[in-house]
Amino acid sequence: MAVSLFWYMVEFARFEWIKKFLFAKTAPLITPAHFRGFPEPTGKACQHALFCMMVCPAPGAIEVLHEGDGWKPKIHKGHCIRCGLCVEACPNGVLRSGRVLETMWDQGTSLLFSFRIAIDPDLCMGCGNCCTACPVNKLADAQMGAGGHSATDEVIMRVQGGDILVLHEEKCTGCKTCEQSCPNDAIRIARILEGIQQPIQKPSPEAGP
Numbered sequence: 225m226a227v228s229l230f231w232y233m234v235e236f237a238r239f240e241w242i243k244k245f246l247f248a249k250t251a252p253l254i255t256p257a258h259f260r261g262f263p264e265p266t267g268k269a270c271q272h273a274l275f276c277m278m279v280c281p282a283p284g285a286i287e288v289l290h291e292g293d294g295w296k297p298k299i300h301k302g303h304c305i306r307c308g309l310c311v312e313a314c315p316n317g318v319l320r321s322g323r324v325l326e327t328m329w330d331q332g333t334s335l336l337f338s339f340r341i342a343i344d345p346d347l348c349m350g351c352g353n354c355c356t357a358c359p360v361n362k363l364a365d366a367q368m369g370a371g372g373h374s375a376t377d378e379v380i381m382r383v384q385g386g387d388i389l390v391l392h393e394e395k396c397t398g399c400k401t402c403e404q405s406c407p408n409d410a411i412r413i414a415r416i417l418e419g420i421q422q423p424i425q426k427p428s429p430e431a432g433p
């Protein structure tokens with residue numbers, strides 16, 4: 225018994241143990257750049273781009289709600305996994321989480337969304353519902369009626385010769401309204417997300433909503 229107690233005491237007397245005991249590491253006084261807390265509003269005005277909702281991997285963690293005259297992202301903490309992707313994807317700097325936003329500004333990095341329009345020619349019957357429903361098409365050609373025909377080349381897509389002709393894929397905002405209006409599930413919008421490095425406009429601290 226006495227021998228066991230001796231070795232037990234020897235174990236505690238080890239230099240490594242004493243060093244760890246006396247110089248225990250404490251939490252850093254400065255928040256590390258990689259820390260990701262729950263996203264919080266920065267005060268910048270939400271432009272309703274919805275990139276935050278598109279990029280969020282946690283179902284039900286974020287939604288953008290109409291509030292007063294504008295929009296505001298709302299985080300549901302029970303669902304949010306604090307990945308910080310919404311902070312990185314927002315082109316307007318509306319959210320911050322830990323120091324992620326400041327780090328992005330310093331390093332000029334962000335995530336970039338783009339969209340691809342894919343139409344299955346075997347399923348598409350050329351009804352034009354997708355063209356008529358598209359809100360970007362509506363802005364480009366207010367005259368576009370049922371049938372999806374258009375005289376202007378400024379629309380994203382139109383019906384031509386019984387088929388859909390995609391003219392300006394780069395104008396697509398990824399809203400997926402066209403998908404919902406297609407009776408045959410013939411159109412699909414693919415979201416492409418790339419990490420990029422380009423200086424983004426750092427909002428001035430006094431910039432408000």
Ligand code: SF4
Pocket residue numbers: 263276279280281282285286299303304305306307308309310311
């Ligand atoms: S931090 Fe991640 S999980 Fe939380 S709302 Fe943003 S994207 Fe969704």
Ligand code: SF4
Pocket residue numbers: 341357358359360361380395396397398399400401402403413
């Ligand atoms: S996703 Fe929206 S913007 Fe893009 S083509 Fe469809 S309706 Fe138009």
Ligand code: SF4
Pocket residue numbers: 343347348349350351352353354355388405406407408409410411
């Ligand atoms: S709504 Fe669907 S079926 Fe109609 S033209 Fe568009 S993609 Fe084709």
